[in-house]
Amino acid sequence: MPHNHDHEHSELSDIELRVRALETLLTDKGYIDPPALDALIETYETKVGPKNGAKVVAKAWADPDYRTRLMEDATAAIAELGFVGRQGEHMVAVENTDKAHNMVVCTLCSCYPWTVLGLPPVWYKSAPYRSRAVRDPRGVLAEFGVSLPEDVEIKVWDSTAEVRYLVVPERPQGTDGWSEENLADLVTRDSMIGTGLALDPAQKESAA
Amino acid sequence: MTLHDALKSTPRLPLDEDGGPVFEAPWQARVFAMTVQAHESGMFEWTEWAEALGKELAKDGDGSVETPGYYDRWLNAFETILRSKGVAGAGQLRELRQAWDAAARATPHGEPIELKR
Structure with missing residues (x-):
């Protein structure tokens, strides 16, 4: 389990430092209210970056050779589709099966692969999520409405500055012969973090 | 002026098909939302902001949406308007950046970075 990087410190890019400095100053002076700011940002959560990761997952479901790569x-394999991280991050794909479920924690600084996954959810930044996900992953998953059979092992992956993870959720039943494009619509961001499952086709119908 | 009108009157703002803003990185959404809130709290009129951003965009390149760095210039313009409104001195911002940098370096990887003051 990759939890042995406690010696590493966090890092913020120059631009992140500028943005944080502004946020602190404007909060101190009463011009902005961080909870309201988070709420506003949450409404744009899905607008950060195209759902590149969903295309990757759909292709892996539909094309066994691509899945192997x-x-x-x-x-x-992600670069094949034209998605390249800004800082050349090293991506690792971890696959869910009927025996193992993967979830990713640690998205607090620049180690979150937003070029693939889009904007991290606001709740993801909270300290309790990360520490609880490590200690009680099943409990955290239950809060997200995901309950897995007892015999499914839950693996928790902690991103680092060097390695970022993409969870490949299980392909939903009843999607035989679907096009990659339709399959990609079933892949949610949360399913690629491991705090959700891919949508089943019936859910998609009702969401549409 | 509604947010929707404000967005429409913002020079060259990248929008999706529903008329909402799109971002390439989380910090861009943050600086965008801060600008909206600063306006809503009465710091400046949105027309003033559009003008300040337009000036910054005119500085280099053709300023098209495709040009990388739309939000880099947005960030420059936001810092400039805060200075001209007397809200942020250059020294204040520099100190806060240094404080955040120090806080990040003192924070083990994976822990939330907090400014201790």
Whole structure:
């Protein structure tokens, strides 16, 4: 389990430092209210970056050769589709099966692969999520409405500055013969973090 | 002026098909939302903001949406308007950046970065 990087410190890019400095100043002076700011940002959550990761997952479901390449070298396989991280991050794909469910924690600084996954959810930044996800992943998943059979092992992956994870959720039943485009619509951001499952086709109908 | 009208009157703002803003990175959504809130709290009129942003965009390149760095210039313009309104001195911002940088370096990877003051 990759939890042995406690010696590493966090880092913020120059631009993140500028944005945080502004936020602190404007909060101190009463011009902005951080909870209201988070709420506003949450409404744009899905607007950050295209759902590149969903296309990657859909292709892996539909194309066994691509799936093999993705599991062997996710960085290269994702780059095949034209999605390249800004800082050349190393991506690792971890696959859910009926025996194992993967979830990713640690998205607090620049280690979140937003070029693939889009904007991290606001709740993701909270300290309790990360510490609880490590200690009680089943409990955290239950809060997200995901209950897994007892015999499914839950693996928790902690991103680092060097390695970021993409969860490949299980392909939903009843999607035989679907196009990659339709499959991609079933792949939610949360399913690629591991705090959700891919939508089942019936859910998609009702959401549409 | 509604937010929707404000967005429409913002020079070259990248929008999706529903007329909402799109971002390429989380910090861009943050600086966008801060600008909206600063306006809503009465710091400046949105027309003033549009003008300030337009000036910054005119500085380099063709300023098209495709040009990387739309929100880099947005951030420059936001810092400039805060200075001209007397809200943020350059020294204040520099100190806060240094404080955040120090806080990040003192924070183990994976822990939330907090400014201790």
